[in-house]
Amino acid sequence: AAQILHYTLAAFSGPSEHEVIILVRIEKTDGTSLFDPSSTALFVGGVQVGTLDRDLTLMLNMLTENFDLTTLNVGENDVSGEKTNYLLTVKNCEPSLALSIGDYPTLTAGVKLYCKISDVNSGNSDHEYSDNKPLPDSVKKLAEQKIKADVTALFEMQKSTGCDFLKLKEKLSRRHNGKYSLFKDSIVSNFNYTINVVVEGQK
Numbered sequence: 001a002a003q004i005l006h007y008t009l010a011a012f013s014g015p016s017e018h019e020v021i022i023l024v025r026i027e028k029t030d031g032t033s034l035f036d037p038s039s040t041a042l043f044v045g046g047v048q049v050g051t052l053d054r055d056l057t058l059m060l061n062m063l064t065e066n067f068d069l070t071t072l073n074v075g076e077n078d079v080s081g082e083k084t085n086y087l088l089t090v091k092n093c094e095p096s097l098a099l100s101i102g103d104y105p106t107l108t109a110g111v112k113l114y115c116k117i118s119d120v121n122s123g124n125s126d127h128e129y130s131d132n133k134p135l136p137d138s139v140k141k142l143a144e145q146k147i148k149a150d151v152t153a154l155f156e157m158q159k160s161t162g163c164d165f166l167k168l169k170e171k172l173s174r175r176h177n178g179k180y181s182l183f184k185d186s187i188v189s190n191f192n193y194t195i196n197v198v199v200e201g202q203k
Helices: 054-064 137-161 168-175 177-183
Strands: 003-013 017-029 032-044 047-052 071-077 083-101 105-121 192-201
Touching (some): 032 054, 032 137, 047 054, 054 083, 105 168, 168 177
Antiparallel strands (some): 003 017, 032 047, 071 083
């Protein structure tokens, strides 16, 4: 049977405590254990204010932690309506997360991924996967769209919960200390953002 293990991914303090706890599911099969970071619990002042699902947990890790060798699932339909699922392995990830202060705080996220197809699944029994299969442009585009949508949802989750898991107050204090007093009470939930995603792969 699966069990849930909680451990602290990051904890940091401001006027109230913000805590991010990743929830890891341990699946035990035949004496082996599979660690599955299935979700992330968000706390403010010791009270849980929200949960990031698996996809949003993945996006948080992509922007803040080591994301290399992570896998992504992307599906596309062909002209007949048959769906092909691609399992992409991230061979290299170059994330950036920068806060700028003009008239209003703006968070700019940039993600550049180099991916390789690890597996392909389709309803066509004659379909075969090749290690040297190029990454189709259509799959790159779908991956970029999915990542951008998930990062957008991640940023909106910070706004709605008031949990500063993106550490905007810390960025404000370190990089824009002269504006700290002006925005410190509002920046956690009030900021603009732009997101740029580029997915590349074998041609």
